[in-house]
Amino acid sequence: MAEAGETTVPAAAPARRQRSWLWRYGTYWALLILILFNIAVTPHFVSWQTVNVNLTQVATIVIVGVGMTLVIATGGIDLSVGSLMAISGALAPIIFLSAFGVAHPALGVALAFVVPVLVAGLFGLFNGWFITRFHVQPIVGTLVLFIAGRGIGQVMTNGNLQVFKNPGFQFIGMGRILGVPFQVLVMLALVALAALVLRRTLFGRQILAVGGNESAARLSGVPIDGVKRAVYAISGLCAGIAGLVVVAINSSSDANLVGLGMELDAIAAVAVGGTLLTGGHATVVGTMIGALIIQLVRYTLLANGVPDAAALVVKAAIIVGAVWLQRRNSRT
């Protein structure tokens, strides 16, 4: 199962094969050790509620992280995801609270799902267009919407909190199927889909080729600009979905807060999960594991009485430690 997460450009494969199996699955071992530690130490850890709480907490980070993994696999980065979440989160209530949405409740809710996600995807496409058309560095290119995007969300709502109660729409954040939160199912579906795309499709190969060696990919006929535009658009779509989940959970939308700091959480999950920030090697399943590790460490500390501020410092140490270990074992 773990095998499915690892995807590498063929050229780099021989070096990686030499790694011992212990190192190769380091992130999975870390997660396992964390879980065993908690079973031994944390009171009431083994319960359905613990599983649900932790999975619910990571769902939005992982959903954003899926798009971020693909972007980073091409050697890029997307700083705008938090702001795009704010736009999508602001747009959905506007749609189903509008006169049209109230008159046609079913259609209003359907549009509230589709339109914000598409808008976020279009903003993502804008990122990709900007970066490829003007040869802008991804950090700078997505910085534009990082700054402007939240402003757009705030201007749309005039900075006001939108409070609502709409069970149909809020199913995405509060609903359960067979006891599993719906957002967790969305997360799992997206992870599976992205892992499949990355591993089994031409598009997935092209993503890794662009990140591995752009010049070589260009020479072998990979449509580099198209691939890049696509991954930024996908990242926007994922951020749009995550924005809907967040406002559905909160029963309210505050453009000042939705997705704040999400770009860094998602990047941290991607890095801890074992995706190289320089591109060319990516694992979507790893991103999910990385997010789970970060979340579980925080949960462990809080459940054992460590203040949240200290948990931040520990989180920093984990990010550095995890990336250092991966770096070390990728060299041997």
Place this chain on the structure above:
Amino acid sequence: MSGTGMTRGMSGGVDPLRQRAFKALAGQRVLIALLILIVFGAVRYDHFLGAYNILSFLRYNSMFALVALGMCFVIMSGGIDLSVGATAALASVLAALASPYGLVAGLAAGIAGGAVMGVLNGLIVTRLGILPFITTLAGMLAASGSALLFAGNQTVGVSYDTAFIQLGQGDLLGFPIPAWLALVAYVLGSVALNFTNFGRDVLAVGGNPEAARLMGLPVDRVTFFVYVLSGSLAGLAGVILAAQFGAGQPNEGVGWELFSIAAVVVGGTLLTGGLGSVGATLSGVLLLGLIFNILNFENGMGWISLSAYWQSVIRGAFLFLVVIAGSGFGRDLPRWASRNTPTPPETGGKS
């Protein structure tokens, strides 16, 4: 000239005249945009050039100027520092805690706190070989957590019995003290970049670290030092923050890192390193600050009412335009420094 012109590693004599002219123009472009904005404001609003507006504008923006100066050096060396905002918050808390012991104690505590963050970042980047983006992202979390721990999750009042608050609220020769501090820092930074070995080393390391290493330049030491510099300047900004608003604020500084990156980019410094200007960075900071200032005046006119939320939209749009204009001017510049293309040997030499 050294203030606004671009400085590239080892430029002396090897660059054709056309490229030099371009570089000078690229530096001046930011200054020209800044001047246009100032003239626009002066013509349109009554008290825009009044002493009160100018001095409070400079007093407030000096914090961002200091952070952006450190960021400029880090970026010229080919790195990035995401921890500056949280470091400033940490320093503001430490300075507030030390303020009862006097001005010097507060100043030293803040700068030392920032320097420690810089040392940690620098050590992790050079010794563990972890990418600056990840390292300083972790540094940001660590600084933020430490700030909350030191402050006990609340703002820390500054002592008004000592001269400490002068660092934020005082004047010297009719000019705000924070603005003096920023001015001195920029003059020193400009001198260091243009006239010292350190400045040339920073650009050489940013232009092509492998070449710089082969030339025998102390790549790790230079890299380490730019992070210490950035941390210390963020620390100084934190001291000013505490002194100006009378409290150490563990939750302040969110987004400062990306704002200062934007200012550096608007100033025309390449994010890939190896090229940059201290003066243009200052212009970038003032330009982004002026957008907010002019928006306030525009609302004061009462003709249109733009909410404060428009400022980020306008800042983003402005960054967009600046980047497009920049890519049109120097289409060949980014390719030199792109990571898959070897740098021509003449840009990284030291003889």
